[in-house]
Amino acid sequence: MRPVTSFSSLFKGTLFLMSMLLYKPIKPSTPLAPFMGDDLIKVGGRLKHASLDPTLKNPKILPSKHHVSKLLVLHYHAKVVHQGRQFTESAVRQAGLWILGGKRLVSSIIHRCVTCKKLRGKLETQKMAELPPERLETCPPFSYVGLDVFGPWSVVTRRTRGGAAQSKRWAILFTCMTTRGVHIEVIESMDTCSCINAIRRFFAIRGPAKQMRSDRGTNFIAASVELGMAQPNKNPLDIVNHLHANVCTWEFNPPHASHMGGVWERMIGLTRRILDSMLLQNKHTRLTHEVLCTLMAEVSSIINARPLVPISTDPSSPFILCPAMILTHKQGVPSPPGDLCGKDLLKNQWKQVQALANGFWSRWRNEYLNTLQSRRKWHGTHRNLQSGDIVLLKQNQAPRN
Incomplete structure (x- = not known):
């Protein structure tokens, strides 16, 4: 052996x-x-x-x-x-x-x-996708809308002997996918009725939309479950049925894909910064529902007056391209050439409106669309995951390992 x-x-x-x-x-x-x-x-x-x-x-x-x-x-x-x-x-x-x-x-x-x-380990990435068609369409404002919910804020609802009773308020931000304009509606709760009422108010002011986009982690699914105010399976169906009755489609982004909602996430961050600055200036003012609605209207006005392209130093182009040009026709657009008065003003009023709209869309195509051409990140094409690949899933809520 x-x-x-x-x-x-x-x-x-x-x-x-x-x-x-x-x-x-x-x-x-x-x-x-x-x-x-x-x-x-x-x-x-x-x-x-x-x-x-x-x-x-x-x-x-x-x-x-x-x-x-x-x-x-x-x-x-x-x-x-x-x-x-x-x-x-x-x-x-x-x-x-x-x-x-x-x-x-x-x-x-x-x-x-x-x-x-x-x-x-690094997360898998892929080349940045092409812009969706609704970002590039020349169409009336708020035809293609992205929306999200943010908040809450505590507001005084009624006076009591011991002080004041407070309640929470949220806000739904609607942003136009084309003109990047913003409309904000304050809601009292996160349930289906408040959301539908906010959408109806939005449609009454801005007109019906062709398409609405949102993620799955907002008031329609995640927030209602988190707050325990409504059944999660009923919320999306009720709102989608209401929108189909108004000839409007609703597109939901995939779960955990917040980058696909960057259009409205960026606007929510901007809204929060402006609102925090306003509240900081009025520290001692008690926030009520009426005050909050007024602040949201002022925030919308400030955001809609922001420039969409770098400000030109050319003295021959003094007007700034901003969403308010097409939303209100009062800022940044020169009057049509010619003197219109009296009967001509009544007859040719539609020409003034058309000239204002044409001026916005002309500058929108020539100046703004060019800024969307380049990819800021995710430049290279990588192999897509295939069936049978072994992967590690990363959860943002859980720490590594």
């Missing part, structure tokens, strides 16, 4: 077989100057007279495309507690091993290491 072979002798025998596979007639110009020692191929180099350990002075040469080399790299990668390529390659070198093409082998193993991906 043969005795059990020790690990060191088995390891040395494996290295000997690998050295035989590597053995070729040695060229004098080889940078590593390999030689045979202890039945193994070792690095010769120029450190013969260095006061180093022989394993460091003459490390053993291993091929990169061998299973044992991969196992050794995995062993030392785990030994340095899944650190980067420099740590792992240094541990391999300290063990007296010189792997040909070691940088590439170590990088490929770290790239496939599940533990490293858990610790430092």
